Structures are given as C-alpha cells and as structure tokens.
Amino acid sequence: MRVGIIGAGQLARMLLESASALGLEVTILAEHPDDAAALTAHNVIIGTPKDPEALAALADVVDVITFDHELVDLDLLEELESAGTVRVAPSPAALICAVDKVAMRTHLAGHDLPMPDFLAIEPGSAFSFDDLGGRFGWPMVVKAARGGYDGRGVFVVDNVDDARTVINRLHGEGTTALIEEHVVIVSELAALVCRDSAGIIVSWPVVETAQIDGVCREVLVPGNVSDAQRQEGENIALAVADIVKNVGIMAVELFATERGLLINELAMRPHNSGHWTQDGSVTSQFENHLRAVAGLPMGAPSMTATHVACINVFGGPDALDPFHSLHDALGVSGAHIHLYGKEPRPGRKLGHVTVTGDDPDEIRHAGWAAAISLGTVMPDELKRETR
Ligand SMILES: Nc1ncnc2c1ncn2[C@@H]1O[C@H](COP(=O)(O)OP(=O)(O)O)[C@@H](O)[C@H]1O
Numbered sequence: 001m002r003v004g005i006i007g008a009g010q011l012a013r014m015l016l017e018s019a020s021a022l023g024l025e026v027t028i029l030a031e032h033p034d035d036a037a038a039l040t041a042h043n044v045i046i047g048t049p050k051d052p053e054a055l056a057a058l059a060d061v062v063d064v065i066t067f068d069h070e071l072v073d074l075d076l077l078e079e080l081e082s083a084g085t086v087r088v089a090p091s092p093a094a095l096i097c098a099v100d101k102v103a104m105r106t107h108l109a110g111h112d113l114p115m116p117d118f119l120a121i122e123p124g125s126a127f128s129f130d131d132l133g134g135r136f137g138w139p140m141v142v143k144a145a146r147g148g149y150d151g152r153g154v155f156v157v158d159n160v161d162d163a164r165t166v167i168n169r170l171h172g173e174g175t176t177a178l179i180e181e182h183v184v185i186v187s188e189l190a191a192l193v194c195r196d197s198a199g200i201i202v203s204w205p206v207v208e209t210a211q212i213d214g215v216c217r218e219v220l221v222p223g224n225v226s227d228a229q230r231q232e233g234e235n236i237a238l239a240v241a242d243i244v245k246n247v248g249i250m251a252v253e254l255f256a257t258e259r260g261l262l263i264n265e266l267a268m269r270p271h272n273s274g275h276w277t278q279d280g281s282v283t284s285q286f287e288n289h290l291r292a293v294a295g296l297p298m299g300a301p302s303m304t305a306t307h308v309a310c311i312n313v314f315g316g317p318d319a320l321d322p323f324h325s326l327h328d329a330l331g332v333s334g335a336h337i338h339l340y341g342k343e344p345r346p347g348r349k350l351g352h353v354t355v356t357g358d359d360p361d362e363i364r365h366a367g368w369a370a371a372i373s374l375g376t377v378m379p380d381e382l383k384r385e386t387r
C-alpha cells in the first residue's frame with residue numbers, strides 16, 4: 001500500500017513517523033524542499049497542490065492520496081478520483097466540508113445539528129448591509145469561506161462600516177463571505193474521530209483547547225470537559241462523520257456555550273487538538289488516519305493516562321531554534337518533545353510538548369515549563385491555575 005500526502009508541513013511529517021512504523025511507503029507532494037516533511041521523507045515530489053502535473057505525478061506512484069492541509073483544488077481531485085487510478089481519502093465529496101466553511105454549514109444545516117446562526121454572501125449577490133446588524137447584532141463574525149487557517153480569514157466586526165470593508169475585500173478576492181453570529185464562548189472543545197471506508201468510527205475523548213488570536217496554544221485532556229459535554233461532543237462528531245462520510249481523521253471544533261455545544265468547523269487531516277494522542281492514547285490520530293486511509297483496521301483510541309496536556313511551541317521574539325534548547329527542555333521530567341524542523345520565526349508554530357499523568361495541574365505546568373524553555377512565551381490569558 002503506497003500512500004501519497006498532499007502537503008509537507010508538520011502533520012505530514014508526523015504521519016511519516018507512523019507510516020514508517022507500519023512499513024507503509026509514502027510519497028510527499030511538497031512545495032519546497034525544506035518543508036517540514038520534505039526534510040524527513042524518502043520520496044518527495046516538488047510541486048503545488050493546485051498543479052495538475054504535480055498531482056498526476058503523485059497519483060502515478062501511489063495507491064491512495066491523503067492530505068496534510070486543506071488548501072487544495074477539489075475539481076482536480078475529483079478528476080483524479082474519477083479517472084480511477086488512485087483513491088482519494090477523504091474523497092473530495094467529503095473534503096469540501098473541511099475546505100469550504102459555507103459548504104460545511106449548508107450541508108450540516110439540514111441535519112438538525114447545533115451551529116451558530118449563519119448566512120453565506122457570494123460575490124455579486126444582492127443583500128443589504130443594513131439588514132445584517134438586525135439579524136446578527138454587533139459584533140458579528142465574517143469569515144472567508146475558503147483558504148483560512150489559524151484565524152487568518154476570521155474577522156470580528158463591530159459595525160456596518162467594518163462589515164462592509166471586510167465583505168467587499170473578500171468579494172474582491174472572489175471569496176464567498178460567511179457571516180456568523182458572534183458566539184459567547186465559555187470554552188472551546190474539540191471532538192476527534194476516525195472513520196474507515198466501511199463506516200466504522202473510533203472516537204477519542206473530547207478535549208479542551210485554548211485558542212489565542214485564532215491559534216491553538218494548549219490542549220488539555222479531558223481539561224474542563226464535563227461528562228455530559230464529552231458525550232454530547234462525541235455524539236455530534238459521530239453524527240457529522242455519518243453525514244459527511246469522511247475516510248480518515250476528522251476533528252470537529254466545538255464552542256461550549258450557555259446553550260450547549262455548537263459546531264465551529266471541521267478538519268479532515270490530523271488536527272492540533274489531537275497531537276496528544278501520540279503520547280496519551282493507545283493509537284495516535286496519525287496512525288489511525290493512515291490505517292483508515294490504507295484500508296487497515298483502526299486501533300483503540302483509549303487514553304493511556306487519566307490526564308494529558310499538550311502545549312504548542314512557538315518561536316519567541318528572538319526566533320531562536322528550539323532545537324538548541326532541547327537539552328534543557330528534556331530535563332523536564334515526563335515531557336515528550338516533538339519538533340517540526342521548521343525555520344524559527346517569531347510566533348511560528350515549531351513543535352509541541354506532551355505530558356501525561358494523574359495530576360492535571362502538574363502535567364500542565366510541566367508542559368509549559370518545557371515549552372517555555374524551548375522559547376515559547378506564555379500568553380497572559382493562560383497564566384491561571386488549571387481549574
Ligand atoms: N462565530 C464565532 N463566534 C465567536 N468566536 C468565533 C466564531 N468563529 C470563530 N471564532 C473564534 O475564532 C477562532 C478561529 O475560527 P475558525 O473558524 O476555527 O478559523 P480557522 O479556520 O482559522 O481555525 C475560533 O477558534 C474561535 O476562537
């Protein structure tokens with residue numbers, strides 16, 4: 001079974017670790033030779049995910065194609081799929097719900113799943129800016145339907161002038177604008193499931209995530225997730241997987257609110273909220289994704305400890321390479337360190353640290369101690385006790 005991965009970031013790099021253990025042959029489509037996964041892969045094709053020739057070259061040497069990111073051309077993937085020489089997992093019909101936030105909202109809206117109120121505004125369509133405030137109130141959230149990640153493409157606007165500016169800019173770029181009610185978020189959670197082509201689904205415990213400026217900074221398992229929320233989140237993710245019929249991993253980002261959980265967005269590739277599974281679960285998201293994509297049986301998603309903390313490592317103001325502080329960071333007892341081999345820049349996600357144990361405060365502190373010694377600055381918002 002030969003697996004192709006479109007994209008060569010840290011997710012592909014970590015998929016390679018699992019593929020190596022399983023003896024799967026992987027070819028990576030990388031934009032640059034120094035991309036995180038291109039540095040560790042044996043087989044690399046250089047090209048962009050939107051270049052038909054590069055995709056054809058990848059399809060030629062693999063049995064199934066999967067993804068490191070969602071900035072892909074669904075039409076090209078559909079052509080590849082219908083040519084029948086290679087499988088695409090998840091298939092473009094499922095993947096659209098992770099590529100396009102409007103498609104996701106519209107698709108799920110018919111299924112009685114809890115979501116924020118929303119409205120899609122296509123470029124050139126007639127609508128009244130003044131009606132927006134009446135329906136959504138201020139502030140409201142404007143999102144690019146496609147192409148956003150890590151909070152890029154998400155704008156909180158306070159008044160009609162700002163809404164007009166953002167929507168017109170998105171339309172100028174040919175992008176549909178997704179308007180959402182501004183949800184009062186109590187906490188952000190994520191549910192992670194893996195579905196195989198027979199429709200079997202395994203599901204990991206729901207986790208608590210902390211985003212700052214749209215970027216995930218820490219993941220706590222179970223964190224402040226009640227049993228009821230865990231059940232509700234898992235049920236939502238299972239229902240979504242049954243509807244969209246993804247093959248492989250799917251993360252469902254959730255808002256915990258006074259009125260229950262609401263679906264934020266979907267990802268159909270290994271997700272930052274699931275990195276903890278490498279060290280805290282019987283089978284990691286990376287391994288199960290590959291198993292599902294390759295048609296192999298999936299492994300148990302159970303936790304190997306009662307608590308897990310996963311802290312992201314970012315480039316600090318002086319952009320030192322975290323690799324140079326590895327010695328100190330490894331001095332933190334129990335810290336599993338994962339570095340992505342990316343060139344350090346201030347604010348760039350460069351790795352993560354996972355710690356497992358019985359005491360949620362202790363492991364969270366240990367995780368942060370290691371991340372800080374690797375150059376991460378702890379945001380003030382997260383300077384609190386675990387509970
Ligand atoms: N409707 C909303 N109301 C309030 N906050 C939101 C809303 N949508 C997104 N956010 C905040 O912005 C972050 C990024 O939004 P998201 O749609 O997940 O974009 P991305 O694709 O960049 O991850 C979320 O994690 C959340 O903190």
Ligand SMILES: [Mg+2]
Nearest residue numbers: 150151253265
């Ligand atoms: Mg998100």
